[in-house]
Amino acid sequence: MIQAIDRAARVLSSLQGARHLGITELAGILDLPPSTVHGIVKSLQQHGLVAKEPGGQRYMLGPALLKLSNVYLDTLDVRARAMRWTRELARRTGLSTRLGAELFDEVIIIHHNRRPDGSQQMLETGITIPVHASALGKVLLAYHPTAADELLARELRSLTGDTITDAAALRLQLAQVVERALAVEVDEAVLGESSVAVPVADRSGAVIAAVSVVMPSSEWPPEAGVLNDLRETARNISRELGCATWPPAVRPRDDD
Amino acid sequence: MIQAIDRAARVLSSLQGARHLGITELAGILDLPPSTVHGIVKSLQQHGLVAKEPGGQRYMLGPALLKLSNVYLDTLDVRARAMRWTRELARRTGLSTRLGAELFDEVIIIHHNRRPDGSQQMLETGITIPVHASALGKVLLAYHPTAADELLARELRSLTGDTITDAAALRLQLAQVVERALAVEVDEAVLGESSVAVPVADRSGAVIAAVSVVMPSSEWPPEAGVLNDLRETARNISRELGCATWPPAVRPRDDD
DNA sequence: AACGGTTCTCGATAATGTCGAATATGCTCC
DNA sequence: GGAGCATATTCGACATTATCGAGAACCGTT
Numbered sequence: 001m002i003q004a005i006d007r008a009a010r011v012l013s014s015l016q017g018a019r020h021l022g023i024t025e026l027a028g029i030l031d032l033p034p035s036t037v038h039g040i041v042k043s044l045q046q047h048g049l050v051a052k053e054p055g056g057q058r059y060m061l062g063p064a065l066l067k068l069s070n071v072y073l074d075t076l077d078v079r080a081r082a083m084r085w086t087r088e089l090a091r092r093t094g095l096s097t098r099l100g101a102e103l104f105d106e107v108i109i110i111h112h113n114r115r116p117d118g119s120q121q122m123l124e125t126g127i128t129i130p131v132h133a134s135a136l137g138k139v140l141l142a143y144h145p146t147a148a149d150e151l152l153a154r155e156l157r158s159l160t161g162d163t164i165t166d167a168a169a170l171r172l173q174l175a176q177v178v179e180r181a182l183a184v185e186v187d188e189a190v191l192g193e194s195s196v197a198v199p200v201a202d203r204s205g206a207v208i209a210a211v212s213v214v215m216p217s218s219e220w221p222p223e224a225g226v227l228n229d230l231r232e233t234a235r236n237i238s239r240e241l242g243c244a245t246w247p248p249a250v251r252p253r254d255d256d
Numbered sequence: 257m258i259q260a261i262d263r264a265a266r267v268l269s270s271l272q273g274a275r276h277l278g279i280t281e282l283a284g285i286l287d288l289p290p291s292t293v294h295g296i297v298k299s300l301q302q303h304g305l306v307a308k309e310p311g312g313q314r315y316m317l318g319p320a321l322l323k324l325s326n327v328y329l330d331t332l333d334v335r336a337r338a339m340r341w342t343r344e345l346a347r348r349t350g351l352s353t354r355l356g357a358e359l360f361d362e363v364i365i366i367h368h369n370r371r372p373d374g375s376q377q378m379l380e381t382g383i384t385i386p387v388h389a390s391a392l393g394k395v396l397l398a399y400h401p402t403a404a405d406e407l408l409a410r411e412l413r414s415l416t417g418d419t420i421t422d423a424a425a426l427r428l429q430l431a432q433v434v435e436r437a438l439a440v441e442v443d444e445a446v447l448g449e450s451s452v453a454v455p456v457a458d459r460s461g462a463v464i465a466a467v468s469v470v471m472p473s474s475e476w477p478p479e480a481g482v483l484n485d486l487r488e489t490a491r492n493i494s495r496e497l498g499c500a501t502w503p504p505a506v507r508p509r510d511d512d
Numbered sequence: 513a514a515c516g517g518t519t520c521t522c523g524a525t526a527a528t529g530t531c532g533a534a535t536a537t538g539c540t541c542c
Numbered sequence: 543g544g545a546g547c548a549t550a551t552t553c554g555a556c557a558t559t560a561t562c563g564a565g566a567a568c569c570g571t572t
Contacts, residue, residue: 002299002560004260004529009303016327023550033531038551043258047265048359054333054458057538057550061328063359066366069325070382071272072317077310103304103319110322126326202310258529260560279519289562294520313519313569 007032008040012049015061022058069126078200078209079110081240086113086211089233093226095213096121097233098195100136102144103128105151107137110209129189132156132170133163135197136210138183142174143199143207143250162187181247182227183210187217194220196227198234203242206251211237263288264296268305271317278314325382334456334465335366337496342369342467345489349482351469352377353489354451356392358400359384361407363393366465385445388412388426389419391453392466394439398430399455399463399506418443437503438483439466443473450476452483454490459498462507467493 007030014029015021023041027034041059044050048064073079079099086097090113099111106128114121131137131151141148148171156165164170177183186194197212211234213226235246263286270285271277279297283290297315300306304320329335335355342353346369355367362384370377387393387407397404404427412421420426433439442450453468467490469482491502 001302002260002264002295003558004258004560005264005296005299006302008258008261008264009300009305012324013303016324019327019331024548034550035532035552036530039258039529039531040261042551043261044265046257047262047269049265054462054464055460060331061324063328063357063364063366065321065325065328066364066382067359067362067384068268068272068317069321071275072319072321075275075316101319103323106323108319108322110319126322126329128323204311206310208310259527260529280517290519291521291562291564292560295560295562298520 004040007036008044011037011040011044012061012065015050015059020053020056020058020060026059073110073125076110078202078237078241082200082209082211082237083111085233085236086111089211089213089229090114090116092229093213093222095215095226098124098136098212098214099200099209100129100134100140100197100212101209102131102137102140102147105131105154107131107134107140107210109136115214130157130159132165133159133185133189134212135183135185135195136212138170138173138177138185139197139199139210140207142177142183143248145250145252148174159189160187160191162191164188178250181231186220192217196222196230198230199238199248200234201238201241201243201246201248205243205245205248207248210234260296263292264300267293267296267300268317268321271306271315276309276312276314276316282315329366329381332366334458334493334497338456338465338467338493339367341489341492342367345467345469345485346370346372348485349469349478351471351482354380354392354468354470355456355465356385356390356396356453356468357465358387358393358396358403361387361410363387363390363396363466365392371470386413386415388421389415389441389445390468391439391441391451392468394426394429394433394441395453395455395466396463398433398439399504401506401508404430415445416443416447418447420444434506437487442476448473452478452486454486455494455504456490457494457497457499457502457504461499461501461504463504464497466490 010030014026023034023038027037041050048062050059051062053060082099086099090097096115097113098109100107100109108128109124112124131141152167152171158165181198183197193214194217195212195214197210199207200209200211202208213230215222238246266286270282279290279294283293297306304318306315307318309316338355342355346353352371353369354365356363356365364384365380368380387397408423408427414421437454439453449470450473451468451470453466455463456465456467458464469486494502
């Protein structure tokens with residue numbers, strides 16, 4: 001791990017948390033001398049990864065990230081394939097759908113279909129949710145035991161009163177997830193919101209993403225038809241990616 | 257400029273262009289030994305900025321970029337303020353609107369409102385357009401002479417037959433842009449598409465973004481009402497940002 | 513099963529980033 | 543409007559740190 005790059009990434013990460021930071025503040029967070037931080041920030045700035053906030057003398061994330069991220073989304077084969085299937089899923093179920101991938105101890109939403117009732121809803125692509133508090137996350141963890149082990153070794157943060165924070169309880173759920181190829185979550189991330197997720201696998205049979213439908217907890221549990229549509233969607237996407245058999249198999253423990 | 261960070265940024269940039277690259281390919285592009293590139297890529301990977309493509313042994317951009325970019329958009333004050341005004345602008349004019357900011361020699365779209373006729377249109381947030389081939393870009397250049405000087409010193413790439421590639425011609429247009437506080441573009445970026453843009457300034461009076469309406473070239477020129485609505489929109493956004501007078505003044509040459 | 517082309521590991525070298533002190537800049541309070 | 547303070551920024555000597563070549567391991571292919 002190259003030190004300078006590690007530090008640069010930490011700078012981006014800090015700015016991700018705090019939005020606007022001065023050199024001194026950053027130096028405080030990273031526990032480095034201000035002059036060192038200044039050099040890093042200036043290097044990032046030259047590439048547009050960081051920008052000076054208009055007016056002030058603090059720094060913020062830069063516009064180059066938006067361009068990179070846009071290309072990232074375009075690069076994702078799963079996403080391109082999944083889009084038409086999830087749109088259809090949203091139409092059939094009348095619910096909003098998400099496609100999520102693992103990002104350390106979070107799930108990042110790489111595609112979002114709004115529920116088709118025409119109500120005003122924010123676009124969720126790009127937001128992240130702790131893995132342990134989402135159906136998407138439970139699916140990804142269940143099929144990636146190494147990540148699960150790592151996560152369960154740490155303290156689990158509670159988001160609502162119903163977030164599962166007990167390692168043993170979560171591990172039990174993960175086992176069930178694999179059995180049913182389906183994970184659920186009720187009020188665990190956001191009060192009043194619940195979801196069901198299923199795995200998406202690629203040619204190699206590895207689970208690389210998960211699809212979910214989100215519904216108001218008042219409509220819980222979902223009808224059997226919804227679950228079937230959801231499973232069918234995941235199977236179709238996986239098939240398009242060249243996956244031979246669905247549901248997929250759990251990836252071996254040390255495979256990374 | 258820290259070498260390691262510069263190289264890391266170049267790696268990201270290369271992956272932005274090529275989508276998928278192996279270590280050797282990257283090494284070729286950057287003209288570095290493969291082992292050096294490997295170290296850089298591995299460091300980026302640890303932070304999720306780069307990821308191994310599923311299946312293959314090549315690398316691609318990573319999911320962390322999506323999260324960073326999402327925060328970047330949230331951080332942008334202009335964008336938050338502009339959104340309601342551009343939505344209204346789209347409604348009144350029946351056209352799609354864009355909010356753009358400068359990213360080196362390109363304009364990056366930081367917000368996009370689809371035209372409200374209900375037709376299927378792709379979301380343009382995050383795409384980039386060469387500054388010299390867009391109305392948005394001409395506005396940004398006109399108010400940022402240092403950037404204009406730099407750009408005009410180089411060769412201008414042609415996107416359509418109508419792209420302005422002559423430095424003198426462009427410089428003349430930029431002068432007019434400041435006079436009218438308005439830039440136009442007809443078929444210069446995409447055939448059949450034309451746009452008009454106006455500047456958005458912040459508290460300090462500096463132009464930090466531009467708003468535009470985009471229309472089919474068949475509807476060109478826009479009615480006077482559209483131009484008024486556009487100007488009004490930019491003035492409203494600028495006022496919300498604490499800008500005292502609109503149209504804004506050109507930023508002095510060496511001010512960066 | 514053997515080959516060619518990869519990615520990846522390791523360690524010595526010297527190039528490189530680091531960090532303290534000094535300077536410049538900009539904000540705040542009087 | 544001016545003085546004072548806090549912050550950003552520059553600079554250069556030093557030693558930590560990244561670099562790069564050689565070789566091992568790996569993968570896909572013939």
